[in-house]
């Protein structure tokens with residue numbers, strides 16, 4: 001199975017609001033609540049593609065129970081480690097013209113003992129994993145080097161890790177020698193010294209230990225800097241919709257290619273098409289199957 005790690009799991013609330021008035025009352029057209037956090041979204045997409053997945057991470061309080069209940073309802077196998085503090089809620093306000101504003105709470109305070117317990121559970125789950133995806137923000141109390149440690153532990157078990165992180169967690173991640181690090185262009189720019197081109201930034205992360213680096217560029221596609229060379233994927237057209245979760249869908253495609261041993265061009269085509277298909281779906285964690293099938297063959301890889 002593919003293991004996904006979401007230390008800062010969330011209850012994702014999505015409001016559809018035709019037009020936002022920042023000084024007045026906004027009437028919400030529809031409300032959608034579901035378990036989220038980046039690793040949960042990755043697992044949803046992989047599950048939708050028929051892959052065996054297991055969701056792990058931390059969950060606490062009534063919001064944690066709502067997350068568990070939603071994963072159960074979605075048929076997603078889980079092994080969440082309980083914590084005393086309450087898990088967070090995130091709010092995405094999606095406007096009529098596409099795009100969405102995100103309001104992400106920082107998340108619960110996690111104790112050292114809880115993190116140690118997570119490490120124990122994680123090590124035992126690695127025994128059954130073909131690959132692990134570690135993604136999203138860190139809740140409070142979790143050191144910035146944690147993703148690097150989780151990736152290193154996976155490598156000790158012979159399990160390739162994909163890390164999708166931002167800030168200090170991204171800067172530390174390469175030390176754990178992950179198979180793939182996946183920042184977007186802004187996250188990369190924040191994490192490495194000033195560089196002229198995303199490929200140079202990616203090379204910096206590779207020099208620090210990451211085997212491959214995939215830089216997502218939204219509707220511009222992606223760059224992948226790998227031991228087999230540097231690739232660029234270009235999208236054939238612009239897909240309208242809610243980009244929240246598109247990066248997670250792209251990561252699901254990378255994980256799929258990794259476990260299937262697909263060649264990089266094919267891996268990137270799948271990843272880029274899944275990212276586009278997620279934009280066409282209204283809620284993070286979903287993807288539009290028609291858009292996926294239509295876009296996949298049209299993605300240009302150079």
Ligand SMILES: O=P(O)(O)OC[C@@]1(O)O[C@H](CO)[C@@H](O)[C@@H]1O
Nearest residue numbers: 010036037090104136137245284
């Ligand atoms: O605050 P983080 O952990 O960076 O991101 C959390 C989050 O905004 O990312 C997903 C979209 O990628 C949402 O479903 C989710 O809750």
